[in-house]
Every structure is written in C-alpha cells, then in structure tokens.
Amino acid sequence: MSWTLETPDGRSLNVNAWNWRPTLELLESSGVLDADTAELLGYNILVELSGEDAQRIAAFLETYLATAPTGGRVMLDGSVTTEPDTFEFHREDLARNYAATVEWLTRFRDFCLTATDGFACC
Template sequence: MSWTLETPDGRTLSVNAWNWRPALELLESAGVLDAETAELLGYNILVELGGEDARRIAAFLDSYLSTAPAGGRVLLDGSVTTEPDTFEFHRDDLARNYSATVEWLTRFRDFCHAATNGFTCC
C-alpha cells in the first residue's frame, strides 16, 4: 500500500506503508498531529492539510532530524535504531516490519517546507 502527497502546485511525494505508519505515529506522539488526523492519514482516502499543518510538520522534523543518527530508522513504537533493515518479513511481530528512515523523513520534511499552501494525501 502506498500514499501520494501532493501540493496544489503539483509537487508530489510517494510513501509506502512501511515508512508512513511510523512517521504518523511519531507526529501524533509529538503532538504535531491530533489523533483523528493521524488516523485519517493512515487510510487511503483524500485528506487535506493546510499550509500551517505543513509548516508545523516541517518545523518539528527540522528539530527531530537534527538529533537523529545518520542511517537511523524510527520504529513504530517511536524508538530509533541504526541497525540496518534486513527487509525480512517478521510474521511473529508485525510491528518490526515498520520503520521510517531518516532519509525518508528528510524528504518528507523538505516536501513540507515547500508545501506553503498545504498538501493532500491519498
């Protein structure tokens, strides 16, 4: 499953569930997104975020990424690891399959900085 984020001027950013779900958990747990918005963004439906939302996400990620280790991954529970992803499917503990890479979070942050008029997600 994947989502495409799009600004009104046509900029896009694609994300898969493996990166998106931990990113949403991170934003919700930090209070950047409320629980309802984070939940809606987890479905493959049209959700609109305004420019202020995009700026708030970008500002949070600026701060968060300044302390994130290079090559790190944020796991579904919010913890951070530098252990490389083996891409093995963990049937016994599905949460182990999800991690938002620092690389992807950086692209998301940059996208949010550019999304001055907000963006849609679907």
C-alpha cells in the same frame, strides 16, 4: 500499500506503508497531529492539510532530525535503531516491519517546507 502527497501546484511525494505508519505515529505522539488526523492519514482517502499544518510538520522534523543518527530508522513504537533493515518480513512481530528512515523523514521535511499552500494525501 502506498500514499501520494500532492501540493496544489502538482508537486508530489510517494511513501510506502512501511515508512508512513511510523511517521504518523511520530507526528501524533509529538502532538504535531491530533489523533483523528493521524488516523485519517493512515487510510487511502483524501485528506487535506493546510500550509500551517505542513510548516508545523516541517519545523518538528527539523528539530527531530537534528538529533537523529545518520542511517537511523524510527520504529513504529517510536524507538530509534541504527541496525540496517534486512527487509525480512517478521510474522511473529509485525511492528518490527515498520520503520521510517531518516532519509525518508528528511525528504518529507523538505516537501513540507515547500508546501506553503498545504498538501493532500491519498
């Protein structure tokens, strides 16, 4: 499953579930997104975020990434690991399959920085 984030001027960014779910958890737990918005963004339905929302996300990620380890991954529970992803599917603990990479969070931050008119997610 994947999502496409798209600005009104047609720029887009794709993300898979493995990166998106922990990203939403991070944004919700930090208070950047409310629980209802984070939940809606987890479905493949049209959700629009304003330019203010995008800038708030970018500002949070800028601060967050300043302390994130190079090559790090944010797990679904919010913990951070630098262990490389083996891409093994963990049936016994599905949460271990989800991790937002620092690389992805950086791309998402940069996308949000330039999304001054907001973006849609679906």
